[in-house]
């Protein structure tokens with residue numbers, strides 16, 4: 415049977431959630447890079463995996479093949495693979511696997527994947543945990559984070575920095591019926607304005623998240639980015655018109671906006687639309703957000719996305735200002751490797767659109783539990799205990815959903 419007929423058979427008469435779960439399980443079992451995502455304000459859940467074995471490092475977004483980009487926070491000396499090709503894809507609307515045309519004739523990897531899929535689908539006892547590594551031990555240490563915030567402030571007061579964004583991580587255990595795909599469906603329902611995703615690659619492991627922060631988007635000739643900072647925890651029924659911000663948050667967010675404008679200046683881009691700052695709700699939190707929009711055709715910047723990606727990441731929303739000294743400060747003092755937390759990820763060249771998000775409100779999943787990550791922007795006005803509280807409420811964005819079975 416050829417793969418096309420087989421894939422039609424594979425998905426017939428099963429719900430999308432069941433197909434997606436089997437797709438995910440099969441990818442984990444066969445160590446195949448996979449991404450599943452839902453964009454903010456959209457309903458459509460989509461997934462893709464790469465069965466061909468090229469390891470790609472893509473910098474040129476404009477000419478990239480359809481796929482999913484995932485990149486860690488810290489730069490590396492060697493180019494690392496950062497791409498999952500869309501060899502096999504599925505979406506909620508069609509509920510059927512699609513095979514990328516370039517693969518139709520090179521079927522061995524497809525055959526192998528779909529055989530494993532059929533086998534996994536029937537395997538009642540399948541447990542994704544069996545294929546993951548054990549979690550590193552992470553000590554709960556409130557004082558260590560408070561001391562780190564204090565160190566950031568001392569450095570800021572010495573005049574070298576305007577802002578530093580320290581972060582921390584914490585371990586948690588799963589309930590028995592925890593499954594990443596089930597959690598993704600719950601996150602999609604709870605957080606309409608978030609980019610919700612699962613990513614697995616042999617190199618970076620398994621990540622699940624619901625981020626409020628767009629890094630860059632291109633949709634036909636329109637380029638977008640945002641500056642997002644300032645955080646307050648709010649109840650479910652909070653009305654945005656009641657939001658009040660302290661000078662600290664207003665300045666902290668303005669700094670991120672200035673950073674973006676400076677990047678535009680560096681490349682002599684003068685025409686952009688700036689909207690905000692506005693208060694936006696992201697789950698249990700509110701933030702200040704300014705949106706920037708550029709018409710790439712009118713300004714004659716067809717490769718703006720690739721250029722801005724190089725200039726923007728890591729923004730002063732997740733690293734600090736000035737960027738390189740702040741990144742060095744964090745590498746020296748933060749005490750752990752952020753891996754994909756506060757890196758970026760998202761679909762590239764799907765129907766003329768590329769959308770990359772900052773990987774926040776995310777967790778790495780292991781055999782015996784998860785590790786959750788959060789950071790907080792520190793300026794000279796920060797109160798260390800409040801920055802600790804901010805990381806605690808940021809953890810709740812995901813943990814409230816996981817616990818609410």
Ligand SMILES: C=C(O[C@@H]1C=C(C(=O)O)C=C[C@H]1O)C(=O)O
Pocket residue numbers: 579581627642643644645701731732756774775787788789790791792808
């Ligand atoms: C670093 C994080 O968030 C960033 C920092 C924020 C802040 O300091 O207020 C707000 C949104 C994000 O840009 C995180 O969520 O872990």
